[in-house]
Amino acid sequence: MRYELYYWTGIQGRGEYVRLALEDAGADYLDVARERGDDAIMAFLGGEEKGALPFAPPFLKAGRLVIAQTANILAYLGPRLGLVPEGEAAEIYAQQLQLTIADFVVEIHDTHHPIAASQYYSQQRTAARKRTEAFRKERLPKFLDYFEHVLERGNGRQALARHSYVDLSLFQLVSGLDYAFPSAMRRMQRRIPRLRALAERIADRPNIAAYLASPRRIAFNEDGIFRHYAELDPSR
Amino acid sequence: MRYELYYWTGIQGRGEYVRLALEDAGADYLDVARERGDDAIMAFLGGEEKGALPFAPPFLKAGRLVIAQTANILAYLGPRLGLVPEGEAAEIYAQQLQLTIADFVVEIHDTHHPIAASQYYSQQRTAARKRTEAFRKERLPKFLDYFEHVLERGNGRQALARHSYVDLSLFQLVSGLDYAFPSAMRRMQRRIPRLRALAERIADRPNIAAYLASPRRIAFNEDGIFRHYAELDPSR
Known part of the structure; x- marks a missing residue:
């Protein structure tokens, strides 16, 4: 089956977690x-296409299913690409972990956009500094x-x-945090040896290494979820 | 099977979506x-109990499964309590809708806590007013x-x-928003006739009506997700 992934161009965003799974599996x-x-996305959001109504991308078309x-x-x-261990308990736990990653991603996004996604970062810098301070110290x-x-x-x-889509998403999380908060992540270095080793192993998986080196991998940038603003990542 | 629900006492919070499903099904x-x-919760969060490691409540113990x-x-x-139509496509769509409700719930929470969940509302009132203004107008x-x-x-x-856990959650969403933002919801009244009718029908379901009238239903309050602060809900 040829899957169709729908996600905004120009950023990794939430589409990246799906891309990593598809790329790792060679799908x-x-x-x-x-x-x-992007018009192809808008047709689904506007309800002009059949199937499930998405609130936002990413969504995947798999045959007649829209997810x-x-x-x-x-x-x-997960089960179709061999990216989750077999059995209901493993599938449920994988999903729980993925949803916790999703919660974390919201909090990471909101460090630079604590007031409104519709406004520029420059319009909410004061609140962003406060939110990010609490984020670095606590969250x-x-x-x-x-x-x-x-x-x-x-x-x-x-x-x-065994290997799963959760590990791929943890790699993305660590990569993005290293980009956005290099100083804070350096200070966390010793506390997360297993996460560090996992991220390195994932980057070395042949399909992922090939993907990361390809033009299909969009670079981190200041339109995405993980943004580097020096004032939000003080060196101490 | 006797399910065990673990959630903080004193607030409806995210536990309420699970309670409504259990109550509606007479589980x-x-x-x-x-x-x-609350110590019973802490043992799981601290990793002292077997099974999946939760990041936060709610979690459910179902036999040996921790979810x-x-x-x-x-x-x-859903499938076990008859709260989702049969078939993979329906289960996937139900879950997509529930996750979109979850995204909305985060945004509702963050209207009064845009800077840090660990700080009091009174410490982030300025940012809360700005965030809530964008929330009322856009989100x-x-x-x-x-x-x-x-x-x-x-x-x-x-x-x-047919009837599903999604409808129960939409009822909770409308109820909570009516509590937190009565003025804004009055202005939305004519745009959401189907949501209004659904919320009324859910409130009239015998098991839900009995639950809402019982001491098991915690009242909305200013420790929860849906909080009423008059300054965040101006009359026009």
């Missing part, structure tokens, strides 16, 4: 908006400690009994 | 922290219009082909 997929433009919400897409793809360590604990409870190296 | 369940105190993340719990309970109409469209595309009265 056949079309990144629709990058081929045909939105990042974690929901991964729950669907970043809390989430990273949690995922480190998850790896410890998994098989010590991976979140679940 | 046998124990609301653990309300019987035994966290509200939408994930409902995905598990509230966008999400409510979307869910109204979902009902129109469902069977006209319900989100899916």
Whole structure:
């Protein structure tokens, strides 16, 4: 089956978690908006297309199914791409972890947009500085400690009994945080040895390494979720 | 099976979406922290209990399974409690809608806590006023219009082909928004006839009516997600 991924062009955003799964598995997929433009997305959001009504991208077309919400897409793809261990308990736990990653991603986004996504960063810098300070001190360590604990409870190296879409998403999380908050992440370095080792192993997987080196991987930038603003990442 | 629900005492919070499903289905369940105190929750968060590691409540114990993340719990309970139409496509769409409700709930929470959940509302009132203004003007109409469209595309009265956990959650959403933003919701009244009718029908379901009239239903309050602060809901 050829999957169709619908996501905004120009940013990694939430589409990236799906891309990493498709790329790692060597799945056949079309990144629709990058081929045909963002109008292809708008037709679904406006209800002009059949099937499930998405609130926002990413969404995946798989045959006649339209599936939105990042974690929901991964729950669907997991067993089909061999990216989740077999069995209901593993699938449920993988999804729980993915949803916790999604919660973290919202908090990361809101560091630079605490007031409104519709306004520019420059319009909410004061609030962004306050929110990011609390994020660096409280939320970043809390989430990273949690995922480190998850790896410890998994098989010590991976979140679940074997490789899964959760590990791919943890790689993306660590990569994005390194880009956005290099100083804060340096200070966290010793607390997250398992996450660090996992991120390195994922980057070295042949299909992921090839993807990261290809033009299909969009670079991190200041339109995406992970943004680097020096004033939000003081050196101490 | 007797389900065990773990959620903080004193607020409806995200636990309420699970409670409404259990109550509507007449399921046998124990609301653990309300019987035994919050320590029962802490043991799971600290990793002292077996099974999946939750980042936060709510989580559900179902036999040996521990399931966290509200939408994930409902995905598990849906087929077991008869709260989702049969078939993979319906289950996936229900979950997509529930996750969009979850996204909306985060935005509702952050109206009064745009800077840090760890700080009091009084410490972030200036940012809260700005965030809530954008929420009332942009996000509230966008999400409510979307869910109204979902009902129109469902069977006209319900989100899916028949009653589901999504409808129960939409009831909770409308109830909470009526509590927190009565003025803004009055202005939205004519735009959401289907959501209004759905919320009334859900409130009249015998098990839900009995639950809402019981001491098991915690009242909305200013410790929860839906908070009423008059300054955040101007009359025009």
